[in-house]
Amino acid sequence: QKEVEQDPGPLSVPEGAIVSLNCTYSNSAFQYFMWYRQYSRKGPELLMYTYSSGNKEDGRFTAQVDKSSKYISLFIRDSQPSDSATYLCAMSDTGTYKYIFGTGTRLKVLA
């Protein structure tokens, strides 16, 4: 079993839909949780960062962490075709830069 599990998709949604992307993990020591977006032939770019549990909102994006369930989510409201990309979750325990990534979910937003 992988430390971080992420549904690979692909996930196709119509423009304007609410998108829910999820990751589960097994290591209870993880404290830092991030979501990255990766466009084709580009490096990943950070979307959201959350420390420990709770919610964080930034524009159309909301990140949630439920440490009791070892489950994190990224919600995208009013999805746009420009949101079409691969979304990667990443997590790390305290005090290290060794991040464990999910395999990524491919999202396609249809105009």
Added chain:
Amino acid sequence: KAGVTQTPRYLIKTRGQQVTLSCSPISGHRSVSWYQQTPGQGLQFLFEYFSETQRNKGNFPGRFSGRQFSNSRSEMNVSTLELGDSALYLCASSLPERQGNTGELFFGEGSRLTVL
């Protein structure tokens, strides 16, 4: 502010050869990490360097090695290339922890290696 720069962007090698990839971090970033990205495995951590010292290492064979120079630039080397080494190799830089940063990784666009 310039981002993370990786060279070369694309390269083709044959089995048994070796390859060296280069990474220039964002100015002021002293931590450099390397990841291998493949369709089946996703991003897998190779190693992380800080102040010319390897601080963390992933589960890769000894054929994969790296180093960091005093100006924080980093190189990784893969010797005796195998077909399975074909991948996108990503470099990421970060600020040091003591500056209270979040540990955010800033990625370059990667070096795409094809082994024939």
